[in-house]
Amino acid sequence: MNFRLSLIVSAAMLAAAPQAIAQDRTAFEQQAREIYRNVVEIRSARGHEKVPEVVDYIVGELKAAGFAGEDIQITDYDATGEATQGLIVWYRAEGEPSEAPIVLLAHMDVVDALAEDWVRDPYKLTEEEGYFFGRGTADNKYGVTSLVATFIRLKEEGFVPTRDLVMVLSGDEETGMVSTRAQANYVHETIKPAFILNADAGGLSLGPDGEPLIYGVQGAEKTYATFELTVTNPGGHSSAPRKDNAIYELADALKNIQAYKFPVRSSELTRASLEAGGRQRLDKLGNAMRAFAADPTDENAIEILRDDPSTVGTIGTTCIATMLRGGHAENALPQSATATVNCRIFPGVGIEATEQTLKDVVANEDVKFKLISDLVESPESGLREDVLGALNAALEERGVDVPVVPHMSSGGTDGMHYRNLGYDTYGVGGSAAKSNDTYAHGLNERLPVDSFYDGLDHFHVMLKELAGPDE
Template identity: 60%
Template structure:
């Protein structure tokens, strides 16, 4: 691995914000990447702050400065649940000598919000500390935005011309309504019609406890994303005159039943092959459970081990979890309503309607109103093409100096990729970074990126694109 000691020695300041001192001994490309990374972390591109357009303006300035023509940069405006956002599409013109269709590369510019009072460090400032970068989006997905942007800038400076067109497609509300995502996917289908789509927003290297690479994970399928609001209403009254029926208590009882329920265990060829391969690299009880489940998906002990681990529970079937709660209207009044938001990640083939039916049955309360608040997309599985696999293997060998297993898997979360799969395009996610399971804090507090993984990932897309679109 790249020595972190040299990088740490180059940081001339404490405490360790990238702005507190200057960074020396970085290559020009590393410095540019770090500058972009630091700046875009500073945009609070979360719902309610309307900063995606400012980030788009920032990125387009970089691209134009490096010679991308106005006609090859498209900024699109969208309304996402009453808030303005934007999408960005950038065309890297090829010479067309290959006669092959374009390649589309995905990332999203928005983030899940982070409350500064909850974090140990300022979430919208890039902080360097203990071999890590900290900040909202350092993993999900501003590393991907930076990584693809600096790749286009670098290739342009090198004077490289691809043998087919390449497109960056950055969405503005992937974490919420996906309005920009859906519109961009449709535009791509109608105007670009790529040969395939590569996504920066998932996949990546699985690192061991000592940061050595275990396997390259390739997202080839996604669970269906669906969210319901569960609401119960009540006449209410004065808090000094309690009633036997109480909206908050009734809703809490229903949520407890959902909490206790485990959806049926499911297994497909993709999930079983994923566990079989990854289980060979994961030590201890977890690795043994992966291999056992791959051979016998009904093994009770293996299922219990995998369901107890946040990294693997979502691969075994549908999961539903309460994520938001509101109720009551005054401290001295009985609640007239209580609402919980329940987010489900639905195993392929089960469907949102069947999942809602299960939730209704679980709550056991006909008075609870169910409202589906997401536009549900159910997407097919994609294939990892031979040319993409070969290019990925070359990137890994060049960056790590060793052969690393490449393992397709099903994503428990959701990404822009689902909408391109639904339109018929093979879409795989092969993010350039890596992380250990214990370092995954996307959507949570103190999101982090291991600095070596950051530096190592900067060559990822350069190698990939030269292999897939070079002479």
């Protein structure tokens, strides 16, 4: 109740919101909820080919609100064997735009959910116990809803942006990112935005009592890279063992990787994030987070952060064995052995340098390396003053007074493809959640109802700040 109440009674809001506007807002909230319900209830997961239904529905809503057909582009994609679509919608400036466009991202697909495993039907929007339940209520149908509803709201208010606003919705973010890659290239060649805002990351963190603690902006993602390490051998009969053995050699290589610690890395962004995270907890780990933020050479702090799964990835690259196969018969010497090693590479280090480090660590030329994931390097986006200002204005409108803290995530949103092309990309979603509300990809995904309604103002304020006439 607390921060919704503080929003309602905030003196600034009362002064700015006479009764008539309050009624409009209610109508808008109902409209947004209806959009949310419709998109959540379409099973746009792999194997169902229903992203086009989401596109069709959204396009209908946008056209009804006055968006011209020529400003709506639907593209078909063959996403690793199945059909999906991407949607790009222009909210155009009138006359000569003041600045380069802003691109806004969200994704329309979801990770599939099986009704028999859930307490409620995952493809029905259910409001219960102060939450909206359903697949995509958080990841990322909420992002889609907040962008679409905000475009409609601004249009209905007669808002004319001073620069083009371009909404780019992808259709296979959770699987192959075929649509994402194609859209990112299109944006790069044709739209050339000033920067990118992603509704699929970032948001308010709430404490156990529901009080907002910090607003996290996703400003960086680690680079995802997977290698296969293979040792081959002539093999032979197991009754006559050779000195060299593919399984033993591979095991030695993996033990070397296990023992190796990648150099400690930090950036302004990761230090700010550790400092803010550390302030929220008063235990040994929290103290180490703050100590590292103050002095990234503090050996004691490094040791503690390295030992904790929640922080080890924030202070450098990690590479870890995830799969193993080898040999072909119980009485034959192995002719080959292969391990899969997954790396999360700190921004700026690079895939090639990481591969070289692993080769040096393994120190055996018989171990052959093969990169099996796509190459997507994702440099860090330094926080821009204008984006920070717009975020602070949005939080103020919501009656929330908390620090805005950039953070790095482990990798995997549409944003990394845009950073890869050189665009500053910020995860600035409007939702608010406690750490135990995070059910993305999992069972019984949910979003607090208050967070849904409060977050609707989020992009509305931000876009007016970033693309509205100077007041």
